[in-house]
Structures are given as C-alpha cells and as structure tokens.
Amino acid sequence: FLIEEIVRILDLKEINPVSVSNESNLKDFYVKYAKHLKDVDEKLKNKWKKLEKIENVSKEDFKFDDVKIKFPVSATDFSTYAYCPYKFYLDHIIGIEEIEEPDRTVISPAEKGTLIHNLLEKLYKKYPFENLEEEIEELKKGFEKEIKEKLKMILPSFRPFEENKALKLLERTIKFIYFDIERLEKENKKTEILERSYKNRYFSGKIDRADKDCQNNFYIYDYKTGKSPENLEKEIKNKYIQLVIYKEFLENEGKNIRELGIIALNDETGKFVYSLEDETQINQLTTYLKNLLKQLKEKYFYPLKNDLCDYCSYKDFCLKDKILEEQ
Structure with missing residues (x-):
C-alpha cells in the first residue's frame, strides 16, 4: 500500500520495487525514498522547487519565516542545528526523525550510552565509596544483565560480535572508574x-x-x-x-x-x-x-557540509554544494 500511495502522490512513472518482509519498516522506507520526501511534504516541496531554480543559492534563501519554532529546544537537538541547520529543519520542524525502528544487527550506541549513564549515575551517587570493589562488581552485574536482555533482540548471527563490543566497553568503563577515583582524590x-x-x-x-x-x-x-x-x-x-x-x-x-x-x-x-x-x-x-x-531565532535553516553528509538520508535533496563557498 505504501508503495502504491507514494507512486500516486508523486505521479512517478518508474520506481524500483521494494522487497517487503517482516524486517521492513517505515524508517527503511523513508530512507530508501528520502529523495522523494520533498514531494510528499507540501511545504518542503514548495521550498525545494523555489531553491532548485536559483543558480547562486545563499543563506538568505534558507530563511524560512513561516516556520514556528517551539522553545525551549532540547540541548541535544540543538547540537544537530550546530552541525547542519537544514537537517535540524527536516528532523525537528518537519518531524521526519520520529519514524524509527531498531536495527536488529546491533545494540545501538544510544542504548549502550543510556545504560552506561544510568549505571555511572547510580555508582557516583555513593561516592566516596566504602568498598569500591563491591560497587564495581554490582555495576558489572547490572551491565551484563541489561546487555543479555538486549542481545535477545539481536539476530543470532550478530550476537557474538555485539556481546564482545559491549564487554570491551564495560572493561574500559571499569578502567575509567579506577582512573577517575584516583584523579578526584588527587585533585581534591x-x-x-x-x-x-x-x-x-x-x-x-x-x-x-x-x-x-x-x-x-x-x-x-x-x-x-x-x-x-x-x-x-x-x-x-x-x-x-x-x-x-x-x-x-x-x-x-x-x-x-x-x-x-x-x-x-x-x-x-x-x-x-x-x-x-x-x-x-x-x-x-x-x-x-x-x-x-x-540564527535559529531568525529562522535560518541552510545546509552545511560536514563529515556525516555521506551518510545523511537527505543528501539527494540538499544544496550544500551550491552555498559551500559562502560558508
């Protein structure tokens, strides 16, 4: 149905077939057809048509006065604006980022990061420690228990690799804790x-x-x-x-x-x-x-070239190269 609908909306003559399976999800679909998203969203479509016709694009062409920005903005969301205002516009104004599905080949960095954050918070709330070895043992058990649960969601052939990566992260985190306690005491x-x-x-x-x-x-x-x-x-x-x-x-x-x-x-x-x-x-x-x-308050959402451009879902409708010299 999704394929038929996008063909109808965009009036496409040809579109490569998508293999639909249980592993397919809306995130895959949007990423695969990211170059057509500008045509699905009416506001983005109108902006894109206007920008495509301009030979020398400037930051001023990406001043979208019709946009309503909801403050306060999350500090982590604002980090997206820092490296690419255009991506911030697509992610947080248009709202494309809301369509997500877990990758069953990896434990996501975000999941591991959240787990480590929570365990370190719990640990350091007890500082100074009566028995550091016992606290670290408790942290290890908590980490291994959570990782074991997360591995159940990973495809079997990928589990050994993900478990190994997780245990290496745990090992380095424990090394950090010893290093950090010594540093805190030394620096008072x-x-x-x-x-x-x-x-x-x-x-x-x-x-x-x-x-x-x-x-x-x-x-x-x-x-x-x-x-x-x-x-x-x-x-x-x-x-x-x-x-x-x-x-x-x-x-x-x-x-x-x-x-x-x-x-x-x-x-x-x-x-x-x-x-x-x-x-x-x-x-x-x-x-x-x-x-x-x-810049954000003045509603500028121009694209910026950065190290993540090659992996960006929106690269097929981005004009970063046209305004590169100005940046």
Whole structure:
C-alpha cells in the first residue's frame, strides 16, 4: 500500500520495487525514498522547487519565516542545528526523525550510552565509596544483565560480535572508574551534579556530570561511548554544543565554570578525559552559541557540509554544494 500511495502522490512513472518482509519498516522506507520526501511534504516541496531554480543559492534563501519554532529546544537537538541547520529543519520542524525502528544487527550506541549513564549515575551517587570493589562488581552485574536482555533482540548471527563490543566497553568503563577515583582524590574534587535537568527560556537539557573543587569551581562533562575527540574545540562546536548550554545553566545559578569536557569511556589510550580550560576558548564558544541561537531565532535553516553528509538520508535533496563557498 505504501508503495502504491507514494507512486500516486508523486505521479512517478518508474520506481524500483521494494522487497517487503517482516524486517521492513517505515524508517527503511523513508530512507530508501528520502529523495522523494520533498514531494510528499507540501511545504518542503514548495521550498525545494523555489531553491532548485536559483543558480547562486545563499543563506538568505534558507530563511524560512513561516516556520514556528517551539522553545525551549532540547540541548541535544540543538547540537544537530550546530552541525547542519537544514537537517535540524527536516528532523525537528518537519518531524521526519520520529519514524524509527531498531536495527536488529546491533545494540545501538544510544542504548549502550543510556545504560552506561544510568549505571555511572547510580555508582557516583555513593561516592566516596566504602568498598569500591563491591560497587564495581554490582555495576558489572547490572551491565551484563541489561546487555543479555538486549542481545535477545539481536539476530543470532550478530550476537557474538555485539556481546564482545559491549564487554570491551564495560572493561574500559571499569578502567575509567579506577582512573577517575584516583584523579578526584588527587585533585581534591567531588562529583556535585549527576544527571540533573535544567531549563531556561530557550534551552532544556540534562547535565551528565559536573565536578566541584575546593575553591567552588565547576567542571562540566558529557559521557561519550563513541570515538575519542581529536580536536575538542572543533567538536564542541559541531557535536557537543550542549556543553556550552550547560555552562550557561550553571552560570545563571552564580557558579564559576573552570572547564568543559568529554569523558570518553571507550577510549583505547586510557586518557579518558578531554577538556578545555582556556578561558579565551570557552568565551569564544559562548559567543558561538549566542550567534547560533540568534540564527535559529531568525529562522535560518541552510545546509552545511560536514563529515556525516555521506551518510545523511537527505543528501539527494540538499544544496550544500551550491552555498559551500559562502560558508
């Protein structure tokens, strides 16, 4: 029915057949026919027709004054706007991202990330520990129990690989915990904020963790289970702008922020903590955030070329190359 309907709506003469099975889902369908989505949504269709006719596309052509933005925006959603305003428009204004279905070949990074977040929150709420070994053993059991349940949803041939990846993440997380406890004691710090929600006029979000030293300076961190950052300042701009938003939350409470950083739990090098403490760099990031927010409020949704473009479902109807020189 879905295939017939899209052919009818778009008046397509030819369309490649789709093999329908129990593994098929709406997400697969939308990704496969992403280049036709501009024709399914009337507003997007009209915008696309207008933009296609323009030879020299500029940011001004992507100023969509008819869009209604709902504030406060999630800090993690705003990170999408930071690396590609156009994708933010499609995901969070048009709402295409809502069509999702789990991949049965992998335990998603989001699932593993949530599991690790929850276990670390539970662990660090007990700090300082009476018996660290017992606490780590409890964390291991909790992790292995949850992973065992998640593996039931994975196709049998993929389970050994996913179990191995999960156990490696657990092993590195435990190494991080030992490293981190020693670091906290050496630097005379304590974990002051764990998974706490905040909201202001424009943003909402949850701070993974903020440590405090004996001079009442705060150190804000996001836990990550993916690749370790190569250029943290650049990656905060493109991926982790929420750290700067969290800084604004705490500064509004009168707190002094000394450092912004990523805790890379899956870090092979054992460094784990990647942080910015240079005041000039942090101030520049604050200015960058304010400029981005101003841009969003003015309703600019232009495409930006980035490392994820080749994997983007919307690449078949994106004009990023036409405005690349301007960027």
